[in-house]
Amino acid sequence: MVAKLLGLAFLYLTASPFAFTAHGNPVYPVPTSSVKINPNWEVVYQDTDVYGVVNKAVILECGTTVPDIYIWSFTKPGTDAIKAVVYNLGKGPRIQQFAETLGKLTIISNSAAVSIEKLLLAAHGLFTCQAFYNIDKEPIVYYYYVHLTVRVPVSKPYLLLSDVSPVEGSTMWMQCNLENGTGPIQYVWQHETRSGNITVVAQGSSSAINVTDINRNHTGWYRCVATNAVNSESSNRLWLDTIFGPDIPRIDVTPYSITERGYSALERETVSLMCQAQSNPASQYVWFYNNSQVYSGPQFTITKVLRMHTGDYACLAQNTYLNTRSKKTISLTVYYPPDGSPSCSVEPALNHTALKLLCTWPGGFPSPSLDWTGDLENARKIQADTEQQSNVQSGTAILLPSGNLTSNNTLFRCMGSHPTLKQSTECGTRTYIPPAEPVCFAFVTNNQQYLMLSCSWDGGAPKALVWWEGPGGQSKGGQENSNILVLRYGTARSGKPYTCYAKHPLLMEAKSCRLTLEAPVLLTQRRVVSVYEGSDVQLTCNLRANYLPAKEITWFNNQGIDVRDTSKYMLLRTIGWANLTVRDADEMQDSGEYRCSTSNAVGGAEINVTLVVKKHPMPPNATLIRATYNSPKRTEVELEWQVDGVEEKGGWTGFHLEHQWVSERPNRRGSSNESQLRMEERIGPQDWQCTIIQEPDARSHTVRGLTPTVTYQFRIIPINHRTIGHPSPTKTPAEPRHNMYPAVIGAAIGGMLFAAILTVLLLIFIIRNRHNNPRLHDMLFGLQHSQSRENINFPEDEMVRGSEGIEDIGGSSSPGPAVSIPRASSPLTTSHLSATPTPSSQAPPPGEDNEPVSVTITVKATGS
Ligand SMILES: *[C@@H]1O[C@H](CO)[C@@H](O)[C@H](O)[C@H]1NC(C)=O
Numbered sequence: 001m002v003a004k005l006l007g008l009a010f011l012y013l014t015a016s017p018f019a020f021t022a023h024g025n026p027v028y029p030v031p032t033s034s035v036k037i038n039p040n041w042e043v044v045y046q047d048t049d050v051y052g053v054v055n056k057a058v059i060l061e062c063g064t065t066v067p068d069i070y071i072w073s074f075t076k077p078g079t080d081a082i083k084a085v086v087y088n089l090g091k092g093p094r095i096q097q098f099a100e101t102l103g104k105l106t107i108i109s110n111s112a113a114v115s116i117e118k119l120l121l122a123a124h125g126l127f128t129c130q131a132f133y134n135i136d137k138e139p140i141v142y143y144y145y146v147h148l149t150v151r152v153p154v155s156k157p158y159l160l161l162s163d164v165s166p167v168e169g170s171t172m173w174m175q176c177n178l179e180n181g182t183g184p185i186q187y188v189w190q191h192e193t194r195s196g197n198i199t200v201v202a203q204g205s206s207s208a209i210n211v212t213d214i215n216r217n218h219t220g221w222y223r224c225v226a227t228n229a230v231n232s233e234s235s236n237r238l239w240l241d242t243i244f245g246p247d248i249p250r251i252d253v254t255p256y257s258i259t260e261r262g263y264s265a266l267e268r269e270t271v272s273l274m275c276q277a278q279s280n281p282a283s284q285y286v287w288f289y290n291n292s293q294v295y296s297g298p299q300f301t302i303t304k305v306l307r308m309h310t311g312d313y314a315c316l317a318q319n320t321y322l323n324t325r326s327k328k329t330i331s332l333t334v335y336y337p338p339d340g341s342p343s344c345s346v347e348p349a350l351n352h353t354a355l356k357l358l359c360t361w362p363g364g365f366p367s368p369s370l371d372w373t374g375d376l377e378n379a380r381k382i383q384a385d386t387e388q389q390s391n392v393q394s395g396t397a398i399l400l401p402s403g404n405l406t407s408n409n410t411l412f413r414c415m416g417s418h419p420t421l422k423q424s425t426e427c428g429t430r431t432y433i434p435p436a437e438p439v440c441f442a443f444v445t446n447n448q449q450y451l452m453l454s455c456s457w458d459g460g461a462p463k464a465l466v467w468w469e470g471p472g473g474q475s476k477g478g479q480e481n482s483n484i485l486v487l488r489y490g491t492a493r494s495g496k497p498y499t500c501y502a503k504h505p506l507l508m509e510a511k512s513c514r515l516t517l518e519a520p521v522l523l524t525q526r527r528v529v530s531v532y533e534g535s536d537v538q539l540t541c542n543l544r545a546n547y548l549p550a551k552e553i554t555w556f557n558n559q560g561i562d563v564r565d566t567s568k569y570m571l572l573r574t575i576g577w578a579n580l581t582v583r584d585a586d587e588m589q590d591s592g593e594y595r596c597s598t599s600n601a602v603g604g605a606e607i608n609v610t611l612v613v614k615k616h617p618m619p620p621n622a623t624l625i626r627a628t629y630n631s632p633k634r635t636e637v638e639l640e641w642q643v644d645g646v647e648e649k650g651g652w653t654g655f656h657l658e659h660q661w662v663s664e665r666p667n668r669r670g671s672s673n674e675s676q677l678r679m680e681e682r683i684g685p686q687d688w689q690c691t692i693i694q695e696p697d698a699r700s701h702t703v704r705g706l707t708p709t710v711t712y713q714f715r716i717i718p719i720n721h722r723t724i725g726h727p728s729p730t731k732t733p734a735e736p737r738h739n740m741y742p743a744v745i746g747a748a749i750g751g752m753l754f755a756a757i758l759t760v761l762l763l764i765f766i767i768r769n770r771h772n773n774p775r776l777h778d779m780l781f782g783l784q785h786s787q788s789r790e791n792i793n794f795p796e797d798e799m800v801r802g803s804e805g806i807e808d809i810g811g812s813s814s815p816g817p818a819v820s821i822p823r824a825s826s827p828l829t830t831s832h833l834s835a836t837p838t839p840s841s842q843a844p845p846p847g848e849d850n851e852p853v854s855v856t857i858t859v860k861a862t863g864s
Pocket residue numbers: 155156179180
C-alpha cells in the first residue's frame with residue numbers, strides 16, 4: 001500500500017497547438033480555412049486553446065493576416081458578459097481600461113495578435129477576436145475563439161509526517177502540502193538514506209501516503225516533489241527516525257573456537273565476549289553468568305579464563321526508550337589439560353588369553369586423545385580381525401590376542417595429546433613372562449585347623465592367573481600371581497595329586513605344578529635299645545622327608561604318657577625329628593616300650609622303640625684279709641682285703657666297706673650302772689653301716705670314729721656300678737699289740753724303705769719288659785683305661801642283634817605307621833650303629849625345638 005502510487009504515470013503538460021519559443025514569441029500557424037471566402041456571407045468561426053502561466057507572457061492570435069477591423073473581447077468563465085479588451089476600427093488599436101485586469105496587454109504590430117505579459121489569473125477565460133476582412137469589397141467576418149487557460153505553478157511544498165519517530169511495525173502517513181499550483185498535481189516521495197542514496201518511495205496524485213508496517217529501513221530523509229503542468233517543486237527534507245529493537249543479540253567470542261558443545265576457550269587465555277543487538281536508540285547491555293549478573297556493557301572480557309568459568313553466558317540487550325529487551329545465551333567451555341602425564345598399564349583379558357593395554361590420563365577437559373603406538377602395530381596387523389578397541393572414560397584400552405605373538409619384555413607406548421598442551425606426552429608399559437616356574441608347597445596353620453596348598457608364579461606383567469584343581473572338587477578358582485587352596489585339616493585326599501595351573505597371557509599353554517599328599521613315615525635308628533643301668537640313653541625318631549608337614553612328633557614313655565621335659569626326660573625336637581633322652585636309666589622304672597607318633601593332614605604314623613635297661617654283671621668276690629685296731633683306744637680299724645680271681649681284669653667299680661655293731665663290753669674305766677644297763681639292752685646285731693669306696697684299686701681302708709667299748713664285725717662288698725656283689729665273710733678286728741709297737745713300727749719303716757727300693761727296681765723292669773709281660777703292665781698302668789671302656793656300657797649281645805632293631809634311615813617305600821625295613825648295609829646306618837647312650841653331661845644338639853609348624857616341606861613342581 002505504501003508506494004502503490006509509484007506506478008501511476010506522471011501527468012505532464014499537454015502539448016498545446018502553440019509551442020512557445022524560449023522568448024515567448026508565438027509561431028503563427030496559417031489557418032487554411034480562413035482563406036476561404038464564404039460565398040454565403042456567413043461568419044467563419046475558429047476555436048483555439050492557448051495556455052498561459054501567471055505572470056508570464058502569452059500571445060493570442062487573430063488570423064494570419066491583418067484584418068481591416070478587429071475587436072478583442074473577453075468573457076469570464078461562468079458569466080455571459082462579454083467585455084471588450086481592445087479594438088481597431090482602422091484607426092489604430094484602442095486598448096480598453098479593462099485590459100489591465102488581465103495583465104500588461106500590448107498589440108503586436110502589423111497583426112491583430114495581442115501579447116499579454118505578466119498574465120493575471122483573471123485572464124483565464126474566453127477571448128474572442130472578431131475580424132473583418134475586405135470590407136471595401138465583399139467583407140468577410142471571422143470569429144476567432146481563443147480559450148486562454150492561465151496556470152499557476154506549484155509553490156514549494158512542505159512535508160508533514162504524522163510521526164517523525166515511529167516505532168517499527170506501526171503505521172504513519174506523510175502529507176505533501178502546497179499553497180498554490182494548478183492541478184492536476186503529481187506527488188513524488190523521495191527517501192534519502194544516511195549514505196545519500198535517494199530512492200522514490202511513492203508517487204501519485206494524492207498528496208498523502210500511508211506507510212504501514214514501518215521498519216528500520218524507513219529511517220532517513222524524506223522529501224516530496226510536487227509537479228504540475230508548469231513546474232516541479234521539492235519540499236525540504238525531513239528526518240524520519242524509526243524506533244526499533246533490540247534485535248536478538250549477536251555474541252562474538254574471541255578467540256573464536258566453536259565446538260558441538262558451544263564455544264570453547266583454553267584455560268588461562270583471555271576471552272572476550274562481544275554483544276551486539278540492533279536497536280534505536282542503541283541498546284544497553286547486561287551480561288549474566290549462569291543467571292547472575294556479572295557485567296554491564298557490550299564487551300565482557302575475562303582475562304585468564306579458568307575451568308570454573310565454564311557455563312552459560314547470556315547477553316541481555318535493552319531498548320530503554322521502548323523498554324523492550326532481548327537476550328541471547330551461549331555456553332562457554334573452558335578446556336584444561338589433564339594432570340601429569342598419561343599412565344599405561346597392561347592387564348589380562350578374556351580369561352588371561354589376551355592382553356588389555358590400558359592408557360589413562362584423567363582430569364582434562366575435553367578428554368585427551370590417547371593412542372597406543374609402537375610394537376603394537378605388529379600385533380595389530382597380524383590379528384586385525386580379532387582385535388577390539390574400546391574407549392574407556394578418560395582412557396584408551398586395546399585388546400591384544402594372547403599367545404606367543406607378543407614376546408617377553410615387549411614395550412607398549414601410549415601417546416597422549418590434549419588441545420591445551422603444545423606437546424604430547426607418552427607413557428610405556430612392558431609385559432613380562434614370569435621368570436621362573438610356578439612353585440607349589442603345602443603348610444599347616446598353627447592351630448592345625450587348616451592345610452594350605454600354596455602356589456605362586458610371580459614376576460609376570462600382567463600377573464599370571466593361578467588356580468588349583470584337586471580331587472573330589474577340592475579346587476579353587478583363579479587368582480593373580482598366587483593362590484592358596486585351604487583345606488580343612490584332615491579333609492585332604494591322600495595320594496591324589498593337587499595340581500596348580502598358572503596361565504600367563506603371553507603364553508599359549510598354562511604351566512602347572514603338582515602336590516601329592518601322603519601320610520608321614522617315621523623312622524628310628526634302632527627299634528630296640530639296650531643300655532646299662534645308670535646311663536643316659538637317647539631314643540631317636542625322625543620323619544622321612546618330602547611329605548606334608550606333620551604335627552609335632554610326640555614321644556610316649558613306657559607308661560604310655562606323653563613325655564615332657566623333666567629331670568628324667570630330655571626332649572629335643574625339630575620339625576623333622578624328636579630325640580628323647582632318658583636320663584639315668586633304671587632297670588625297673590625305665591625299661592619298656594616307648595612310642596613316637598605324629599600325623600599330618602592325610603594320616604598318622606607311630607613307631608615303637610623298646611628300651612632294655614640292664615644291670616651290670618656281678619663283681620667278683622672279695623675277702624677281708626686283715627682287720628686290726630690301730631691303737632689301744634679302739635676307735636679306728638685298719639682293714640685290708642683282696643679281690644678274688646684278680647687275674648680277670650675289671651668287673652667292679654668300687655666297694656662297700658660295712659661294719660656292724662655286735663656287742664658292747666662293760667666300761668672298764670667305770671661308768672654309771674644306768675648306762676651299763678642301757679648298753680646291755682642294746683645287745684644284738686645292728687644295721688650295717690656302709691663306707692663307700694669308689695676306688696676300684698683300693699685294697700685297704702681305715703674306719704674311724706668307732707666306739708671303743710663296742711665290738712664290731714666288718715665285711716667288704718664289691719660293687720659294679722649299681723650291681724652289688726656278694727658280701728665277704730665278716731671279720732672282727734683284732735686287738736692291737738701294745739708292747740710290740742715300736743719294734744713293729746721300726747721294722748715297718750725299714751721294710752718300707754727296702755720295699756720302696758725293690759718297687760722302683762721292679763717298675764723299671766716292668767716298663768722295660770712290658771711286651772714280655774703285658775699283663776703286669778696292664779695291671780699297673782692300664783687299669784684306668786679299662787675302667788673307662790667299661791663305662792660305655794655296651795653289651796656285646798646288643799651289638800650282634802643290632803641290625804634287627806635298626807630302622808632304615810635312607811630307606812624307601814611303604815608309607816604307613818611304624819614300618820620298619822631292616823637293612824643294615826647303608827653307611828648311614830653303620831655310622832649310627834654305636835653309642836646311643838650318652839652321658840647326661842653331654843650338650844644338647846644344635847637345632848631349635850620350637851620352630852614354627854608352617855615350615856615348607858615339599859617342593860615337587862612339574863612344569864608342562
Ligand atoms: C499564491 O498565490 C497568491 C495569489 O496570487 C499569492 O499571493 C501567494 O504569495 C502565492 N503563494 C506562494 C507560496 O507562491
